[in-house]
Amino acid sequence: MPDARVVKVGSAVFGSDAPTVIAALPEAASAAPLRAAAQAARAAGADILATVAMAPSAAVWAGPSVPTRPGVPAGADVQAGGDVLADAGVLAEPGVPPGAGVPAEADVQAAGDVLPDAGVSAEPGVPPGAGVPAGPGVQVGGDVLPDADVLTGGGVLPGESVPAGASVLAGAPAHGATSAAVLGRVAREAGLPLMVAVSSPEDVRNALPWADLLSVAAPGPELVRAVAATGLPVLLTGKPGDDPSAEEFDEAVRNLADAGIGEVVLGLGATGAAEAWAVRERTGRPVILDLRGPRVDAGLLAPLSLTAAGVGADGVLAQITEDGGVSAADVPALASVLPLLLTTAGPPADAAPPPNATAAPAAEVPAVAASAQPGEVAPDGAGFGLAAVRSRMRLLDAQIVQLVAHRRSLARLAGEVKRRARVPVRDLRQEVRVLERAERLAQRLDADPHTVVAIFNLLIDDAVFVQRPYQASLRAESART
Numbered sequence: 001m002p003d004a005r006v007v008k009v010g011s012a013v014f015g016s017d018a019p020t021v022i023a024a025l026p027e028a029a030s031a032a033p034l035r036a037a038a039q040a041a042r043a044a045g046a047d048i049l050a051t052v053a054m055a056p057s058a059a060v061w062a063g064p065s066v067p068t069r070p071g072v073p074a075g076a077d078v079q080a081g082g083d084v085l086a087d088a089g090v091l092a093e094p095g096v097p098p099g100a101g102v103p104a105e106a107d108v109q110a111a112g113d114v115l116p117d118a119g120v121s122a123e124p125g126v127p128p129g130a131g132v133p134a135g136p137g138v139q140v141g142g143d144v145l146p147d148a149d150v151l152t153g154g155g156v157l158p159g160e161s162v163p164a165g166a167s168v169l170a171g172a173p174a175h176g177a178t179s180a181a182v183l184g185r186v187a188r189e190a191g192l193p194l195m196v197a198v199s200s201p202e203d204v205r206n207a208l209p210w211a212d213l214l215s216v217a218a219p220g221p222e223l224v225r226a227v228a229a230t231g232l233p234v235l236l237t238g239k240p241g242d243d244p245s246a247e248e249f250d251e252a253v254r255n256l257a258d259a260g261i262g263e264v265v266l267g268l269g270a271t272g273a274a275e276a277w278a279v280r281e282r283t284g285r286p287v288i289l290d291l292r293g294p295r296v297d298a299g300l301l302a303p304l305s306l307t308a309a310g311v312g313a314d315g316v317l318a319q320i321t322e323d324g325g326v327s328a329a330d331v332p333a334l335a336s337v338l339p340l341l342l343t344t345a346g347p348p349a350d351a352a353p354p355p356n357a358t359a360a361p362a363a364e365v366p367a368v369a370a371s372a373q374p375g376e377v378a379p380d381g382a383g384f385g386l387a388a389v390r391s392r393m394r395l396l397d398a399q400i401v402q403l404v405a406h407r408r409s410l411a412r413l414a415g416e417v418k419r420r421a422r423v424p425v426r427d428l429r430q431e432v433r434v435l436e437r438a439e440r441l442a443q444r445l446d447a448d449p450h451t452v453v454a455i456f457n458l459l460i461d462d463a464v465f466v467q468r469p470y471q472a473s474l475r476a477e478s479a480r481t
């Protein structure tokens with residue numbers, strides 16, 4: 001039986017050693033900013049792209065044709081809503097077998113929606129290809145868009161200025177399908193799987209050709225059935241601002257399993273971060289921290305994911321800005337989320353070390369190592385041969401590396417906070433405090449103070465190093481003002 005803790009979506013794996021990073025794309029009026037955001041997310045190491053909602057205000061695709069979700073061979077004859085469609089390259093309904101009967105290269109329409117890879121689409125009832133003459137540019141709600149492949153929204157004027165051979169999606173009924181198609185194409189182009197937020201069976205149908213993962217917030221039975229029929233993995237969250245408890249999540253997971261949805265990842269908001277570990281333990285499912293709301297710099301995705309890992313989560317979902325940079329409008333919201341994560345993840349920088357947190361693992365393992373001689377049998381009967389000692393050291397080394405990575409992520413956040421507060425990165429007095437604290441702790445825990453101070457000097461160098469971009473942008477901003 002597959003391990004329920006591990007959910008694979010494309011090349012992304014929830015519940016593996018590395019936290020999974022989901023970048024929610026912003027709502028955008030055209031494909032260009034979505035593409036920019038997707039590329040920034042990819043460059044920043046995102047594993048999955050996500051939609052915030054199914055219907056951006058308008059969406060235009062002006063790029064090359066990209067395949068829909070793997071599993072449906074492009075060019076196959078497919079059947080949708082009773083009609084058989086040739087060369088559609090997409091399957092509009094789950095489980096519909098390929099058929100025959102529609103001439104190759106026909107323009108196709110399925111169940112009121114439009115298939116994105118079709119040559120030309122039309123509103124329900126309009127014969128394929130009709131009324132869309134050649135010409136430069138298409139008009140959407142007052143804007144003329146040259147070279148558009150796909151467009152949506154009210155106010156589209158079929159028949160006006162549409163280039164020959166362009167794929168045109170028009171009319172309100174196609175809105176959701178178009179959103180999904182544009183987002184899907186952006187995701188395919190970026191080479192990342194796509195998670196689509198769905199809140200109705202119609203959303204599910206629209207998302208299906210493109211989605212690799214569906215996200216649902218406290219779904220009712222009808223939506224659960226529609227989602228189950230897709231066979232896609234699911235990210236389950238509570239309603240916005242209302243995180244379920246570990247028990248409620250457990251019950252919801254069982255309900256989904258009863259409906260046939262086995263691959264489930266759970267999403268907790270930032271305020272529920274402290275519950276991540278409990279939810280994970282209780283349900284046995286991967287948990288991600290869903291920080292949707294404030295739009296963050298794509299560069300914060302990785303540090304946020306490590307911070308999420310620090311509270312026992314398997315990943316993070318954050319919404320990024322259109323250009324991948326920090327959105328000024330979202331700074332207050334971001335500032336309210338980050339401290340929540342930081343306070344949940346560990347003590348504030350200046351707090352006295354908690355009696356157990358840092359001391360426990362460090363104190364425990366040297367005690368074992370000190371009593372271990374090759375071949376010796378420990379009092380509890382466990383053998384402490386060299387291999388066993390090395391195996392424990394290996395675990396400890398992995399923890400140390402994790403902690404080094406975690407400290408680095410916090411340093412990045414410190415850099416971002418300093419940039420906003422317009423204070424310099426380097427704080428020599430704080431560095432002295434950090435070194436003295438480490439030295440005292442080393443003495444108390446019977447570690448070698450010289451070694452510990454040397455390590456901390458390296459850690460501080462690393463923290464200063466990763467804050468360089470923030471220092472640079474602070475300088476650039478100061479120069480501008």
Ligand SMILES: C=C(O[C@@H]1C=C(C(=O)O)C=C[C@H]1O)C(=O)O
Pocket residue numbers: 349410411414425426427428430431434459460461463464467
């Ligand atoms: C992380 C910070 O930035 C720098 C790095 C420090 C560290 O690694 O402990 C301390 C002071 C700063 O020079 C900070 O200000 O806390």
